[in-house]
Amino acid sequence: MFANPNGALSITIFAPKSVNIKTPADLAGKRIGITRATLEEATVPKMAPPGTNIVWFDEIASTIQALLSGQVDAASMSGFAEKTVTDANPDKQFETKLLVTTAYYGAAVRPGDIELLRWIDTWVFLNTQNGVLADIYKKYTGLELPPLPRF
Amino acid sequence: VNYAFHFNVVLDHLPELLDGAWLTIRLSAMAMAIGLALAVLCAYGKTAGPRPVRWLISAYVELIRNTPFIVQMFFVYFGLPSLGLRLSAMAAAVLAMIINLTAYAIEIVRAGIEAVPVGQREAARAFGLRPSLVFGLVVLPQALGNVYPALVSQIVITMLESAVVSQIAVVDLTHVADFVQSRNFRAFETYLVITAVYLILAVLLRRLLARGGRRLLAGRAA
Numbered sequence: 001m002f003a004n005p006n007g008a009l010s011i012t013i014f015a016p017k018s019v020n021i022k023t024p025a026d027l028a029g030k031r032i033g034i035t036r037a038t039l040e041e042a043t044v045p046k047m048a049p050p051g052t053n054i055v056w057f058d059e060i061a062s063t064i065q066a067l068l069s070g071q072v073d074a075a076s077m078s079g080f081a082e083k084t085v086t087d088a089n090p091d092k093q094f095e096t097k098l099l100v101t102t103a104y105y106g107a108a109v110r111p112g113d114i115e116l117l118r119w120i121d122t123w124v125f126l127n128t129q130n131g132v133l134a135d136i137y138k139k140y141t142g143l144e145l146p147p148l149p150r151f
Numbered sequence: 152v153n154y155a156f157h158f159n160v161v162l163d164h165l166p167e168l169l170d171g172a173w174l175t176i177r178l179s180a181m182a183m184a185i186g187l188a189l190a191v192l193c194a195y196g197k198t199a200g201p202r203p204v205r206w207l208i209s210a211y212v213e214l215i216r217n218t219p220f221i222v223q224m225f226f227v228y229f230g231l232p233s234l235g236l237r238l239s240a241m242a243a244a245v246l247a248m249i250i251n252l253t254a255y256a257i258e259i260v261r262a263g264i265e266a267v268p269v270g271q272r273e274a275a276r277a278f279g280l281r282p283s284l285v286f287g288l289v290v291l292p293q294a295l296g297n298v299y300p301a302l303v304s305q306i307v308i309t310m311l312e313s314a315v316v317s318q319i320a321v322v323d324l325t326h327v328a329d330f331v332q333s334r335n336f337r338a339f340e341t342y343l344v345i346t347a348v349y350l351i352l353a354v355l356l357r358r359l360l361a362r363g364g365r366r367l368l369a370g371r372a373a
Contacts (some may be wrong), residue, residue: 033320037333055240055320058329062318069232071240071319 001111003120005104006133008146011040013098014082015067015074021097027052033063033072040076043101068092076100083142102146125150160335161344164327171327172348178241178323179310179356182248186309187302189249190256194294195286197257198264208257215254221315223247228319244316244323252309259301263294296368303360307353314349324348 013032015021021030028051034040036056045054055072057063064085067075074097086094109116127133128148137145197208215223224247228240238246267290275289295302317326324345332341
């Protein structure tokens with residue numbers, strides 16, 4: 001059983017400012033670096049139009065290195081990783097081009113443990129309302145917490 | 152052992168795996184053709200060239216033989232763009248393989264050249280052959296014959312080592328296998344299949360080169 005989400009992870013496509021990507025259709029003819037066996041691998045090929053040159057790397061370090069060295073025009077990874085790469089390389093002027101998907105994460109509890117589930121849901125509700133979750137998210141990821149769905 | 156094999160989930164990807172194997176073959180063939188030609192040239196330079204040339208070739212051989220192939224390849228693919236030379240993944244992979252194979256092959260061919268008795272060279276010269284013909288017609292065929300098995304081994308090693316080019320997004324046999332096993336979570340079966348494919352490729356390559364060598368070197372190859 002899952003509690004209501006208390007955080008989110010966005011997959012983005014980002015590239016240097018000079019690269020012209022405004023809609024998914026602009027991906028055609030470009031080399032997009034993604035890491036194998038990740039959320040971006042499961043989502044990016046679905047949104048990419050035919051003619052997109054998807055370049056698969058085995059680990060994220062290679063994907064980042066390919067972007068930095070210009071071996072790919074753009075890369076896709078989590079918003080957290082994007083921010084780390086962007087902040088560490090201000091000269092490259094990276095910017096987010098497309099939001100691919102947003103995945104929400106929440107706590108899992110043992111099946112039948114309704115009491116704990118209620119407690120967590122209440123905690124998440126309260127701390128979403130009073131902004132504590134957003135502050136925590138901002139503090140540790142440097143990003144704004146997207147609106148969280150309630151189930 | 153209580154493991155149920157499921158090869159059908161791997162064989163579903165057979166077309167991709169064959170494409171990957173074909174790319175591995177093409178990569179190896181290009182590296183072999185260019186690498187061997189360069190190796191013969193450099194081995195000649197190392198045995199008969201002027202001192203700076205000999206020194207330069209030695210430095211190259213030492214540098215490449217004492218560093219890992221994957222690092223050389225990363226240097227070509229990720230490093231050279233910083234110096235303004237951006238190669239595609241495929242070109243970077245071929246270049247790295249050529250650089251690597253050439254260094255090893257130079258030493259092998261050089262050993263072969265030095266094993267040719269001096270009398271052969273002297274006799275050829277006494278016949279009035281030009282130095283280039285002495286090397287090309289008399290020394291080189293014997294030299295290659297001397298070390299042919301070692302050269303074949305090195306070529307096979309290069310083909311097998313090409314598996315690491317999957318790390319720079321070249322869709323070779325290993326890259327396809329990595330992809331397949333990340334989809335079906337059947338790592339054991341997937342890698343077992345490509346192990347068999349590599350084994351077959353290596354055996355065929357050895358046979359092919361042994362046969363080709365016998366013809367090319369007119370019976371001198373062991």
